[in-house]
Amino acid sequence: MTSTRDKFGRPIVVVTGMGLVTSLGAGKSDNWAKLTAGESGIRTITRFPTDGLKTTMAGTIDFIPVEPFSSTVLSERLADVATEEAVAQAGIGAKGDFPGPLFLAVAPVELEWQPRQDIARATGMKSGIDYDALLKASGGGRFTNLHRRFIFGSVADHLADTFGTKGSPISLSTACASGATAIQLGVEAIRRGETDAALCVATDGSVNAEALIRFSLLSALSTHNDPPHAAARPFSKNRDGFVMAEGAGALVLESLEAATARGAKILGVVAGCGELADSFHRTRSSPDGKPIVGCVRNALADAGVGIEQIDYINAHGTGTPENDKMEYLGISMVFGERAKEIPVSSNKSMVGHTLSAAGAVEAVVSLLTLEHQRIPPTINYDMPDPAIPFDVVPNKARDARVSAVMSNSFGFGGQNASLILTREPI
Numbered sequence: 001m002t003s004t005r006d007k008f009g010r011p012i013v014v015v016t017g018m019g020l021v022t023s024l025g026a027g028k029s030d031n032w033a034k035l036t037a038g039e040s041g042i043r044t045i046t047r048f049p050t051d052g053l054k055t056t057m058a059g060t061i062d063f064i065p066v067e068p069f070s071s072t073v074l075s076e077r078l079a080d081v082a083t084e085e086a087v088a089q090a091g092i093g094a095k096g097d098f099p100g101p102l103f104l105a106v107a108p109v110e111l112e113w114q115p116r117q118d119i120a121r122a123t124g125m126k127s128g129i130d131y132d133a134l135l136k137a138s139g140g141g142r143f144t145n146l147h148r149r150f151i152f153g154s155v156a157d158h159l160a161d162t163f164g165t166k167g168s169p170i171s172l173s174t175a176c177a178s179g180a181t182a183i184q185l186g187v188e189a190i191r192r193g194e195t196d197a198a199l200c201v202a203t204d205g206s207v208n209a210e211a212l213i214r215f216s217l218l219s220a221l222s223t224h225n226d227p228p229h230a231a232a233r234p235f236s237k238n239r240d241g242f243v244m245a246e247g248a249g250a251l252v253l254e255s256l257e258a259a260t261a262r263g264a265k266i267l268g269v270v271a272g273c274g275e276l277a278d279s280f281h282r283t284r285s286s287p288d289g290k291p292i293v294g295c296v297r298n299a300l301a302d303a304g305v306g307i308e309q310i311d312y313i314n315a316h317g318t319g320t321p322e323n324d325k326m327e328y329l330g331i332s333m334v335f336g337e338r339a340k341e342i343p344v345s346s347n348k349s350m351v352g353h354t355l356s357a358a359g360a361v362e363a364v365v366s367l368l369t370l371e372h373q374r375i376p377p378t379i380n381y382d383m384p385d386p387a388i389p390f391d392v393v394p395n396k397a398r399d400a401r402v403s404a405v406m407s408n409s410f411g412f413g414g415q416n417a418s419l420i421l422t423r424e425p426i
Contacts, residue, residue, distance in 0.1 A: 002425065003425075004255065004256045004257035004260065006271070006304065006425065006426065007304050007426065008304065010191045011190055011191055011193070011255040011256065011257065012255065012256040012257075012269060012425045013186075013187045013190050013191065013253055013254070013255060013256070013269065013270045014253070014254055014255070014256050014259050014266045014267070014268065014269050014270070014425075015251050015252065015253060015266070015267045015268045015269070015270065015367060016089070016090040016091075016092065016252050016253075016254050016259050016264040016265065016266065016267060017085075017086035017087055017088070017089040017090025017091075017092065017250075017251065017252030017267070018085070018086050018089060018249075018250065018251055018252075018267060018364045018367060018368075019081065019082035019083055019084065019085030019086035019087075019089070019248070019249065019250035019251075019364070020082055020085070020247075020248070020249055020250075020361065020364045020365075021061065021064075021078050021081045021082050021247055021248050022041060022059070022061070022245070022246075022247040022351040022354065022361060023041025023042065023043070023059035023060060023061055023245050023246065023247065023351050023352060024039060024041040024350065024351055025041075025063070026063070026064070026081050027085060028085065028364065028368060031351075031365075032365075032368050032372070034350070035347065035350055035351075035365065035376040035397075036372075036374055036376055036377075036397040037397070038350065038376075038377050038379045038395060038396060038397065039350060040228075040229035040230075040232070040349075040350050040379065041059045041245070041350060041351050041352065042057055042058065042059050042228045042229050042231055042232060042243050042245070042350075042352055043057060043058075043059075043060065043228050043229070044056055044057050044225070044228050045057060045058050045060060045207070045212075046060075046062070047060060047062065047069060047207065047208075048069075048208065048209045049209075050212075053212065053213070053216065054216055054221070054223045055212060055215075055216055055221040055222065055223055055225065055241075055244075056225045056228075057225050057228035057231055057243065058207045058212070058243060058244045058245060058246075058352060059207075059243060059244065059245025059246060059247070059351055059352030059353075059354070060207050060245075060246060061074070061078065061205065061246045061247065064077050064078065064081065066205075069208070071107070071205045071206050071207075071208050071211075072154065072155065072205075073205075074205030074246065075106060075107065075155055075203045075204060075205040075206070075248075076154075076155045076158050076159075076203070077205075078203045078204075078205055078246065078247065078248035078357075079104070079106075079155060079158075079159055079201050079203035079248050079250070080158075080159070080162065081248065082201065082203070082248035082249055082250040083159060083162075083163060083199065083201050083248075083250040085250070086199075086201075086250035086251060086252050087163060087199070087250075087252060089252075089267075090252035090254075090264065091264065092197060092252060092254070092262075092264070093164070093197075094164075096162065096163060096164040097164040098163045098164050098165045098166070098197070098199055099166060099195075099196065099197050100165065100166055100167075100189075100195040100196065100197035100198045100199060101165055101166060101167040101168075101169070101170070101186075101189060101194075101195055101198055101199070102156060102159055102160050102163070102165040102167075102169040102170065102198075102199045102201065103169075103170050103172070103182040103183075103185040103186050103189075103198060103199070103200045103201070104155060104156040104159060104169060104170065104171050104172070104182060104201050104202070104203070105172055105173065105174075105178030105179045105181060105182040105201070105202035105203070105356050105357065105359065105360065106155050106156070106171055106172075106173065106178070106202070106203055106204070106356055107173065107178075107204050107206050107355060107356040108173050155171070155203065156169035156170070156171040157169060159199075159201060163199065165199055166195075167195075170185065172185070173356060174411060174415040174417070175356075175411030175412045175415045176316070176318075176353070176355060176356070176358055176359070176409055176410070176411030176412060176415070177275070177359055177409040177410065177411040177415045177416060177417040178202055178355075178356040178357075178358075178359060178409075178411070179202030179249060179354075179356065179357050179358055179359025179360030179361060179362070179363065179409065180273075180359030180360070180363065180407070180409040180417035180418070180419055181275070181359065181415075181417050182200045182201065182202050182359070182360060183200045183251060183253070183270060183273070183359065183360060183363055183419060184273040184275065184417060184419070185198075185200070186198030186199070186200040186251075186253045187253065187270050187273055188273075190253060190254070190255050196254060196255050196257075196258035197252065197253065197254045197255075197258065198252075198253045198254075199250070199251075199252060199253075200250070200251045200252075200253060200360065201248065201249070201250040201251075201360065202248065202249050202250075202356055202357040202358075202359060202360035202361070203247075203248035203356070203357050204246055204247065204248070204354050204355045204356040204357040204358075205246045206244070206246065206355055206356075207244050207245070207246055211244065212244060215244060219241070220241055220242060220320060221241045221242060221243070221244065222239075222240050222241035222242060222243050222319060223240060223241065224240060229380075230380050231243050231380075232319050232348055232349045232350070232352055232353075232379075232380060233319050233349065233380040233381070233383075234315070234317035234318065234319040234324055234346035234348060234349050234378055234380075234381075234392070235315075235317060235319075235324050235328075235344075235346065235378060235381065235384075235385060235388050235390055235392050236319075236380065236381055236382065236383050236384065236385060237383045237384060237385040237386075238383045239319045239320070239321060239324060239385075240319075240321070241319060241320050241321075242318040242319050242320050242323075242348065242352070242353040243319070243348070243352040243353060244352060244353060244355070245348075245351055245352025245353055245354045245355075246354060246357075247351060247354035247357045247358075247361050248354075248357050248360075248361070249357055249359075249360030249361040249362075249363060249364045250360065250364075251360065251363065251364065253270065256269075256425065267367055267371065268367040268370050268371070268421055268422065268423060269421065269422045269423070269424065269425050269426070270419060270420075270421060271302075271303035271304075271305065271404070271420045271421065271422045271425075271426050272299045272300065272301070272302035272303025272304070272305065272419070272420035273299060273302055273417070273418070273419055273420075274294075274295050274296065274297070274298030274299025274300070274301070274302055274417070274418045275295055275298065275415075275416060275417045275418075276291050276292075276294040276295040276298060276416050277291065277414050277415050277416065278290070278291030278414030278416070279414050280414050285322065285323070285326040285410065285414060286414065287326075289326060289329040289330045289333055291414055291416055292326060292327065292329070292330030292331075292410060292416055293330050293333045293334055295330075295408075295410075295416035295417065295418050296330060296331065296334045296406070296408070296418050297334060298418070299406065299418035299419065299420050300334075300406075300420065302420070303404075303420035303422075303426060304426060305404060305420060305426060307334060307335045307336075307338060308338070309403070309404050310335075310342065310404050310405070310406050310420075311342070311343075311400065311401065311402040311403055311404055311405065312342065312343045312344075312345075312366075312369060312375055312400065312402050312404075312405045312406075313331065313342060313343070313344040313345075313405070313406045313407075313408065314345065314346075314347065314362050314365065314366045314369070314405055314406070314407040314408065315327060315331075315344050315345065315346045315390075315408055316346075316348075316358075316408045316409055316410045317344075317345070317346025317347075317348050317349070317378065318346075318348055318353055319346075319348065319349070319353075323410065324385075324388060325387065325388065326410070327408065327410060328387075328388040328389075328390060330410075331344070331390075339389075339390070340389050340390070340391065341391060342391065343375050343391050343393050343398065343400060344390040344391060344392055344393075345375060345376055345377055345378045345392055345393040346378045346392070347361070347362050347365050347376060349377075349378045349379045349380055349381070350376070350379055358409060359407070359409040359417060359419075362407050362409070363407050363419055363421065366405040366407045366419075366421050367405075367421055369402055369405060370402055370403070370405060370421065370422070370423045371423075373399060373400065373401065373402055374397055374398070374399050374400070375393050375397060375398045375399075375400050375402065376393070376397055377392075377393045377394060377395050377396050377397050377398070378392040378393055378394060378395070379395055380395075381394040381395055382395075402423075403422060403423050403424070404420060404421070404422045404423075404426075405420070405421045405422075406418055406419070406420055406421075407419045407421060
């Protein structure tokens with residue numbers, strides 16, 4: 001009988017359900033078909049006026065309508081779609097009675113009609129609170145509705161009610177590493193024996209005028225607006241920034257023992273998790289690469305694997321000049337010459353950067369890579385950067401033997417997280 005514990009004596013944590021929604025569509029099947037075909041979900045923004053803005057495209061999800069638009073409500077709906085798919089696939093518990101805790105990665109929410117002074121200067125918008133809009137959005141002045149729309153934990157509260165998770169739902173935000181952090185918290189809870197199952201969800205519906213302007217003020221966004229599908233260019237010499245996008249990813253995690261006992265299909269294993277923050281700068285990575293190196297090494301050590309066992313790296317790969325350079329530096333310092341040989345691709349070239357959701361979205365894609373033995377490409381790779389000699393799986397998907405994947409999330413503020421995902425227990 002196969003052991004249900006890893007080489008460190010901890011419960012092996014497996015994935016039994018996955019859900020996904022991105023700018024390419026809703027559901028794993030639709031997303032996987034389009035990702036491996038090299039399609040892009042980046043389009044010109046129609047949700048709000050973009051006159052005078054440097055960036056006018058994003059990976060918006062407009063096929064799930066929200067009227068009037070609210071990032072919080074869209075984030076909630078995206079989470080619903082992804083979580084429902086994941087829980088249905090896992091076949092766990094009764095409807096609305098999930099037998100474990102919820103860990104949710106979600107963007108911090110601000111009142112979208114309360115522009116601060118910097119936003120007011122950039123757009124000419126009137127600064128201050130629009131009380132008429134505030135009351136309208138709150139349902140005519142009912143405080144409970146206003147509370148549900150804007151309090152940080154409201155999405156987690158909604159998911160807990162809908163899916164019947166057990167214990168206090170945990171909402172977290174570690175910038176672009178948030179989705180991976182949510183998965184790590186679920187893994188750690190199962191390893192500690194606190195639960196046999198955990199629901200890990202990440203969602204972000206933040207493409208609104210204020211968020212777009214804030215990232216533009218940081219000079220972080222691509223301005224390659226025409227054509228929009230060519231804007232996201234990770235690892236290319238002519239990359240000029242990331243593309244904001246929306247999406248959600250959900251995973252049902254279980255101990256191998258519990259999953260086997262109920263006859264669940266095992267979709268993959270979360271073999272290791274690593275994290276390391278540097279607090280060097282609010283957007284830039286530490287120039288010595290040490291926090292990224294430490295994060296990656298922590299993940300490898302936690303999984304108990306060597307660099308030769310990693311068959312593919314699902315890169316953070318945002319397309320910003322700084323981030324891509326630092327990711328190559330960090331990976332090359334850990335993997336040595338193998339950094340030039342191992343396939344490294346970026347899902348963000350197609351779906352954009354889903355921000356708080358990215359770590360979970362890309363974990364799902366990594367598990368699909370393991371399932372189908374096919375690596376999604378990095379599209380828009382027409383001008384290689386000689387300073388980043390990765391094998392980026394350029395423009396076309398590649399069939400490959402993949403047993404272990406490293407999925408990286410390196411967020412603003414130096415909040416770094418890496419996951420090791422495998423087909424079988426190590």
